[in-house]
Amino acid sequence: MSFPWANHYNPQHPFMKWMDEKLPVPRLVYNAVGSGYPVPRNLNYWWNFGFMALACLGIQIVTGVILAMHYAANGLVAFDSVEHIMRDVNWGWMLRYAHANGASAFFVVIYIHIFRGFFFGSYKAPREMVWLLGVVIFLLMMATAFMGYVLPWGQMSFWGAKVITGLFSAIPLVGEPLQQWLLGGFAPDNAALNRFFSLHYLLPFVIVGVVVLHIWALHIPGSSNPTGVEVKSESDTVPFYPYFIAKDGWTLGAFLFIYCAVLFFAPNMLGHPDNYIPANPMSTPAHIVPEWYFWPFYAILRAFTADFFFIPAKLMGVLAMFSAILVWFFLPWLDRSPVRSGWYRPMFKWFFAVLCIDVLVLGYCGGSPAAEPFVMISQIASVYYFMHFLIILPIISSIEQPLPLPFSITEAVLGKDETAASGAVAA
Amino acid sequence: MAHDAGTGIPELTAGDEVRRRDFINIAAVGAASVGGLAVLIPLISQMSPSADVLAESSTEIDISQIKPGQAIKGVFRKQPVFLRNLTPKEIAEANAVSVASLRDPQTLAERTKPGKENWLITMGVCTHLGCVPLGAGEGEVKGEFGGYFCPCHGSSYDTAARIRKGPAPKNLEVPEYTFTSDTVVKIG
Amino acid sequence: MIRILSILVGLFFSLALLWSLGKGAASFISEPPAATVEQAFHKPPRELRLASDGLFGTFDKQQLQRGFQVYDEVCKACHSLRLVAFRDLKALGYNDDEVKAIAAKYQVPGVDPNTGEANTRPGRPTDFFPQPFANDIAARAANNNAIPPDLSLMTKARHDGAAYVYSLLTGFQEQPAALLKQFPDARTPAGLHYNPYFANLNLAMAPPLTADGQVTYKDGTRSTVDQMSRDVAAFLVWTAEPKLEKRKQTGWPVLGFLLFATILGNLAYRNIWRDMKH
Numbered sequence: 033m034s035f036p037w038a039n040h041y042n043p044q045h046p047f048m049k050w051m052d053e054k055l056p057v058p059r060l061v062y063n064a065v066g067s068g069y070p071v072p073r074n075l076n077y078w079w080n081f082g083f084m085a086l087a088c089l090g091i092q093i094v095t096g097v098i099l100a101m102h103y104a105a106n107g108l109v110a111f112d113s114v115e116h117i118m119r120d121v122n123w124g125w126m127l128r129y130a131h132a133n134g135a136s137a138f139f140v141v142i143y144i145h146i147f148r149g150f151f152f153g154s155y156k157a158p159r160e161m162v163w164l165l166g167v168v169i170f171l172l173m174m175a176t177a178f179m180g181y182v183l184p185w186g187q188m189s190f191w192g193a194k195v196i197t198g199l200f201s202a203i204p205l206v207g208e209p210l211q212q213w214l215l216g217g218f219a220p221d222n223a224a225l226n227r228f229f230s231l232h233y234l235l236p237f238v239i240v241g242v243v244v245l246h247i248w249a250l251h252i253p254g255s256s257n258p259t260g261v262e263v264k265s266e267s268d269t270v271p272f273y274p275y276f277i278a279k280d281g282w283t284l285g286a287f288l289f290i291y292c293a294v295l296f297f298a299p300n301m302l303g304h305p306d307n308y309i310p311a312n313p314m315s316t317p318a319h320i321v322p323e324w325y326f327w328p329f330y331a332i333l334r335a336f337t338a339d340f341f342f343i344p345a346k347l348m349g350v351l352a353m354f355s356a357i358l359v360w361f362f363l364p365w366l367d368r369s370p371v372r373s374g375w376y377r378p379m380f381k382w383f384f385a386v387l388c389i390d391v392l393v394l395g396y397c398g399g400s401p402a403a404e405p406f407v408m409i410s411q412i413a414s415v416y417y418f419m420h421f422l423i424i425l426p427i428i429s430s431i432e433q434p435l436p437l438p439f440s441i442t443e444a445v446l447g448k449d450e451t452a453a454s455g456a457v458a459a
Numbered sequence: 460m461a462h463d464a465g466t467g468i469p470e471l472t473a474g475d476e477v478r479r480r481d482f483i484n485i486a487a488v489g490a491a492s493v494g495g496l497a498v499l500i501p502l503i504s505q506m507s508p509s510a511d512v513l514a515e516s517s518t519e520i521d522i523s524q525i526k527p528g529q530a531i532k533g534v535f536r537k538q539p540v541f542l543r544n545l546t547p548k549e550i551a552e553a554n555a556v557s558v559a560s561l562r563d564p565q566t567l568a569e570r571t572k573p574g575k576e577n578w579l580i581t582m583g584v585c586t587h588l589g590c591v592p593l594g595a596g597e598g599e600v601k602g603e604f605g606g607y608f609c610p611c612h613g614s615s616y617d618t619a620a621r622i623r624k625g626p627a628p629k630n631l632e633v634p635e636y637t638f639t640s641d642t643v644v645k646i647g
Numbered sequence: 648m649i650r651i652l653s654i655l656v657g658l659f660f661s662l663a664l665l666w667s668l669g670k671g672a673a674s675f676i677s678e679p680p681a682a683t684v685e686q687a688f689h690k691p692p693r694e695l696r697l698a699s700d701g702l703f704g705t706f707d708k709q710q711l712q713r714g715f716q717v718y719d720e721v722c723k724a725c726h727s728l729r730l731v732a733f734r735d736l737k738a739l740g741y742n743d744d745e746v747k748a749i750a751a752k753y754q755v756p757g758v759d760p761n762t763g764e765a766n767t768r769p770g771r772p773t774d775f776f777p778q779p780f781a782n783d784i785a786a787r788a789a790n791n792n793a794i795p796p797d798l799s800l801m802t803k804a805r806h807d808g809a810a811y812v813y814s815l816l817t818g819f820q821e822q823p824a825a826l827l828k829q830f831p832d833a834r835t836p837a838g839l840h841y842n843p844y845f846a847n848l849n850l851a852m853a854p855p856l857t858a859d860g861q862v863t864y865k866d867g868t869r870s871t872v873d874q875m876s877r878d879v880a881a882f883l884v885w886t887a888e889p890k891l892e893k894r895k896q897t898g899w900p901v902l903g904f905l906l907f908a909t910i911l912g913n914l915a916y917r918n919i920w921r922d923m924k925h
Contacts, residue, residue, distance in 0.1 A: 119730065352660055480921075
């Protein structure tokens with residue numbers, strides 16, 4: 033990229049010059065996350081979660097590679113090998129808790145990152161590709177997290193594997209053979225455990241690849257910002273280094289503080305006790321729930337309790353659950369409002385607030401037993417969820433009167449923009 | 460990270476002020492580095508032997524069934540250990556060797572316990588590259604010096620398990636052991 | 648075009664959901680779900696405070712030793728502790744010789760070195776606690792068709808695990824008259840035992856701790872049923888999370904350092920942004 037005023041990489045040291053000729057990795061870094069990347073100066077703290085997500089991915093890969101050195105993916109010993117890590121491997125308890133809670137931390141961060149995008153219209157042109165790649169990353173994360181949760185081979189692992197692969201059996205005609213193909217058997221066993229382990233190890237590196245594309249796509253138009261007004265001149269931006277390195281750096285410290293507080297003082301808070309019982313194909317836990325980050329989608333899955341015309345309830349639920357994420361792919365074309373930021377969208381703002389509450393309600397219902405009133409509440413909440421993306425957003429983007437936008441980022445920050453006054457608008 | 464000077468670091472003014480601010484920035488980067496290094500401790504030490512492996516580091520072996528001239532293979536730290544009941548002839552052969560001429564000079568007495576010179580207890584791990592030498596099992600080749608012979612690269616050990624020929628640099632290692640009774644040896 | 652399609656899809660999902668909601672509501676009104684006996688009579692665990700609780704909690708080793716004594720003299724007849732090795736008991740304050748002596752009291756599976764036949768031999772510190780039954784079938788046969796669960800992770804495998812263990816052990820009682828009045832079919836079946844802290848209220852395990860003084864504590868503590876239940880709960884907290892102390896002791900310096908580094912980072916951030924309004 034990009035802006036004509038971006039700093040240019042200019043190596044001084046002979047070695048760096050030599051390196052720049054042979055393999056310009058330092059130049060790449062400089063232009064990606066160094067001084068060579070101009071970033072809107074008005075980014076608020078909601079913009080810090082992308083960097084934190086990257087840190088989470090790093091934590092998960094490092095701890096995961098290490099756990100794989102001690103874990104054994106075999107139904108007879110998988111559970112015990114995890115306990116071996118917890119009891120006998122040096123620092124094993126810490127690494128395993130770091131990985132288990134790291135998954136939760138990753139999802140907390142990524143959900144905030146996604147909802148920041150929802151509110152500030154980060155999915156809109158010219159950043160559609162950034163958004164699409166982001167949704168792909170989210171799907172890959174969900175697959176990775178699900179398969180990782182199976183590996184300790186406790187009761188929730190086993191029944192989670194059975195129930196989630198059971199979703200595929202809802203597909204007409206090919207469903208049951210498909211489920212058997214996924215599991216390599218009629219129920220989860222060694223075949224399933226081994227392939228889940230293999231893919232759980234592979235997918236994070238696929239995520240790394242898509243993250244590279246995500247950041248690459250971001251660097252073409254440059255970062256969005258809370259006003260949603262595109263960068264116009266040099267005074268709108270600051271170089272990523274040192275400004276945003278410093279900002280991301282200290283918030284990473286704050287994030288790690290909370291993460292470590294959970295890791296060291298409540299490491300099982302987000303887990304389920306049943307997963308400390310070894311997998312038993314003969315007995316289902318009283319109350320099967322996935323990990324908390326799947327709860328909203330799980331609630332949507334369970335909200336369909338009656339056959340709808342010729343479509344069985346089970347298929348409807350599966351269809352809706354996958355659609356709940358797939359609609360995100362269409363978001364850039366569903367929301368046609370020319371204004372990006374929710375700050376300047378008086379109607380959208382309120383619907384966004386309702387969506388946030390709606391998803392929290394769905395999450396709460398998804399984590400509760402499948403009984404009344406949770407089923408009815410999740411039915412109503414699911415209606416809103418689909419209405420929000422598929423009906424409300426397309427309609428309000430045509431009828432809403434946005435508030436006046438600032439001329440530029442500089443004006444939004446300083447109250448005036450001298451460059452703009454002199455008419456020197458760069459692009 | 461590569462960067463050149465003057466890339467938008469704010470213009471700083473008075474000298475003391477600059478020093479104070481620089482100090483904080485350096486301290487922050489320093490703290491981050493210390494944290495990063497501290498994290499390496501668990502990441503590295505997780506690879507060293509775990510508690511269950513360390514707990515296996517002693518083993519008790521019954522030697523009551525070994526007759527003179529016989530040997531058995533025990534297991535110590537997942538590696539073979541040779542327990543050999545030497546015949547008087549083998550002891551005499553070992554003592555007849557000029558210690559000074561050996562690659563790794565040691566007497567038989569130094570390699571056994573006082574009063575138990577007939578019990579030669581060594582690791583069954585060739586000091587060259589770690590193969591298991593032959594000679595402890597019934598009918599195995601003992602090599603030209605009557606002790607052990609390593610088939611991987613041809614190291615020959617004598618009746619005190621001292622290296623006599625071949626690439627191995629050291630005598631077969633004598634592990635720490637004690638006789639807990641006349642018939643039981645505790646290794647490790 | 649895409650917006651018309653999306654509105655149609657949205658309506659499709661909404662109608663399907665409302666259809667489910669309507670049918671659900673109708674059946675909810677026509678046949679309101681009956682209260683179950685578990686909902687009415689299951690109790691949450693009684694409060695139990697242990698030395699290992701809280702942010703600074705550490706194990707009370709005397710209590711863990713007492714709890715181990717209860718396991719050793721009472722529980723082990725039916726319940727395994729298969730993830731714990733005798734060597735681990737050193738953490739309770741036993742020395743090497745004591746651990747050896749404890750291990751030797753247990754018979755662990757072995758092999759006759761001369762014939763190769765399976766037999767048993769006295770345990771060694773490196774052995775894990777042996778299983779009381781040869782396999783699940785034997786366990787069922789000996790225990791009224793219920794397998795006594797392994798206790799190693801029990802306090803992590805139940806909500807509020809330590810309090811659950813304590814409540815269950817002290818919670819055996821006669822079935823309340825009110826229960827039988829409200830749910831005449833819910834009489835505890837023969838061979839099971841009523842316990843309001845157990846998920847389905849009736850448990851195959853007979854009350855294991857029945858009389859004060861059932862275990863004679865080596866440290867002289869009076870062994871009431873309540874005390875023994877507390878002690879064994881404390882012991883099972885240790886078996887489930889032997890690294891609990893190390894975890895908390897590591898946590899404090901880590902949090903302290905992170906706080907310090909974050910404050911420094913924040914100061915550096917303020918420095919760098921000092922002249923940049925944003």
